[in-house]
Amino acid sequence: MAQGSYVEDDYQRDTTYVEDRVTREASGEHEWPVEPGRYRLVVARACPWANRAIIVRRLLGLEDAISMGVCGPTHDEDSWTFDLDEDGLDPVLRIPRLKDAYERRFPGYPRGITVPALVEVATGRLVTNDFAPMTLDLSTQWREHHRPGAPDLYPRPLRAEMDEVMQRVYTEVNNGVYRCGFAGTQTAYEEAYGRLWATLDWLEERLADRRYLMGETVTEADVRLFTTLARFDAVYHGHFKCNRHKLSEMPVLWAYARDLFQTPGFGDTIDFAHVKRHYYEVHRDINPTGIVPVGPDLAGWGTPHGRESLGGSAFGDGTPPGPPPPGERVDPAHNPLLGPDGLVRPPAAAPTDGSASAQPRR
DSSP: OOOOOOOBTTOOOOOOOOOOEEESSOOSTTEEEOOTTSEEEEEETTOHHHHHHHHHHHHHTOTTTSEEEEEOSOBOSSOBBOTTSGGGSOTTTOOSBTHHHHHHHSTTOOSOOOSSEEEETTTTEEEEOOHHHHHHHHHHTSGGGSOTTOOOSSOGGGHHHHHHHHHHHIIIIITHHHHHHTBOSHHHHHHHHHHHHHHHHHHHHHTTSOSBTTBSSOOHHHHHHHHHHHHIIIIITTTTOOOSSOGGGOHHHHHHHHHHHTSTTSGGGOOHHHHHHHHHHHOTTTSTTOOOOOOOOOGGGGSOOOGGGGOOOTTTTSOOOOOOOGGGOOOTTTOTTBOTTSSBOOOOOOOSSOOGGGOOOO
């Protein structure tokens, strides 16, 4: 399998996406109508950007409205592929490569083939791969199809502050780990490293006295930060050289990440085996041998986090999602914290001796 090259002297993410959107009004040339059953969300569990869409779709209960196809954890320089499915074909779209959906919409598509991608089922054409507005639209444009008790992940009164927080998290953390890992010069790496850790320190302070990024309930901002934190010790600390500390050595962020991981809709979407295979096998210019590490030990994700003391609750007046549909459950061999229903098993009782493992603060 031929792999692409990722390291650059000063890595800059290509942010040119197909900017079409799915909206209730569908009034513009690049807007498609909200219509249950019309679209298929194509993801890879390995990818943090796709993991956002998996979590939001699940939290909102959109499984019946938007089907989901899952690519394998690795890809070549040409495309993500459906190698997990029988005969290597997506069972709905009946294509072997996600690139085929891009080509049906844009013959000779010149850019990278990325997930998440929304594909129109009837035509097999790509609709959009613009991952940032995609999840916000699931919250705001598909509201009539949300499950009862679904959270408001993009509450109107908080949007101005949320947008600022999410922008900083994106540039300095979500993309910051890639700027470290793909840096081709010492100077670029050190500059990215400094910015990453300055923002992680800021997040430690912000979350020391509030349970979630925006206060007492989960929002899209938490989803966006979580997908990077879930991969931090397994990949970014070593593979991307983001190694000032492990996540498990940052008391506030580690407790916050465990709190989310143990919340239905978050940890049950994480496939640690896919995550590690993707980064260590695909990025051969960083890891030439393609050897995938056995560790780290994942048991810590299931320990008490102690953040109940900060008040709030994930879903406020709403309710958590139920177990994931059987066909969409992560293989428990890839995430040993999962129970037979596909949900993260509740942690053991918190320690009664005041030990630091249960404390969210420094």
